[in-house]
Amino acid sequence: MEAVFDALGDGTRRHILVVLSGGEQPAGTVVAALQARGAISQPAISQHLRVLREAELVTVRAEGTRRLYSVDADGLARAQAWLAALADPL
Amino acid sequence: MEAVFDALGDGTRRHILVVLSGGEQPAGTVVAALQARGAISQPAISQHLRVLREAELVTVRAEGTRRLYSVDADGLARAQAWLAALADPL
DNA sequence: GATTTCCATAAGTCAACACTTATAGAGGAG
DNA sequence: CTCCTCTATAAGTGTTGACTTATGGAAATC
Numbered sequence: 001m002e003a004v005f006d007a008l009g010d011g012t013r014r015h016i017l018v019v020l021s022g023g024e025q026p027a028g029t030v031v032a033a034l035q036a037r038g039a040i041s042q043p044a045i046s047q048h049l050r051v052l053r054e055a056e057l058v059t060v061r062a063e064g065t066r067r068l069y070s071v072d073a074d075g076l077a078r079a080q081a082w083l084a085a086l087a088d089p090l
Numbered sequence: 091m092e093a094v095f096d097a098l099g100d101g102t103r104r105h106i107l108v109v110l111s112g113g114e115q116p117a118g119t120v121v122a123a124l125q126a127r128g129a130i131s132q133p134a135i136s137q138h139l140r141v142l143r144e145a146e147l148v149t150v151r152a153e154g155t156r157r158l159y160s161v162d163a164d165g166l167a168r169a170q171a172w173l174a175a176l177a178d179p180l
Numbered sequence: 181g182a183t184t185t186c187c188a189t190a191a192g193t194c195a196a197c198a199c200t201t202a203t204a205g206a207g208g209a210g
Numbered sequence: 211c212t213c214c215t216c217t218a219t220a221a222g223t224g225t226t227g228a229c230t231t232a233t234g235g236a237a238a239t240c
Binding site for chain 4: 181182183184185186187188189190191192193194195196197198199200201202203204205206207208209210
């Protein structure tokens with residue numbers, strides 16, 4: 001859980017999640033989308049994707065040389081549940 | 091919204107929210123609760139409370155010299171809604 | 181099999197930000 | 211009025227972590 005909100009605590013990573021909310025995307029497309037918004041390198045995005053993966057906020061699957069990323073609904077649900085518990089203490 | 095997840099992206103602040111989820115508490119009680127978990131100064135907590143306030147994740151009200159903090163359900167709901175939109179893109 | 185594309189990792193740099201100590205200020209208590 | 215409690219702000223420091231360039235490796239293309 002710690003890793004989840006640490007991962008969400010960066011604007012670039014949140015932007016990546018927004019891009020991926022449009023559906024499964026190869027890493028290269030994510031890079032292009034982020035670079036359309038401002039100068040950032042491919043390795044920077046790759047590192048962010050790794051953090052999101054380790055936090056279980058995204059999933060990957062390989063297809064040839066491409067890595068297809070998607071938002072991980074389970075991870076997002078866990079984050080939502082944690083927030084809900086704060087507002088509504090059992 | 092940026093400020094909300096930036097604020098949530100720190101473990102100490104998340105711990106403060108957990109403490110406050112138990113109900114309205116004066117700042118001093120929050121300090122005591124956090125210090126029970128590890129060495130941290132009163133000003134550090136005060137600064138975190140300010141960040142949480144600016145992100146609208148907590149509310150304050152003064153009672154004499156005490157400042158009573160509570161979790162802000164609206165702010166938490168906004169955060170949840172944002173996460174929900176990611177998983178379930180309209 | 182050489183080249184090219186796609187992505188990840190390595191290593192190093194720099195700035196943001198989470199801390200600290202010191203202090204100010206506002207409200208009860210004596 | 212004075213003292214003490216409670217909390218916030220000021221100022222300075224150190225470390226984390228978000229970036230960079232450089233490189234490695236795996237799969238498609240020719």
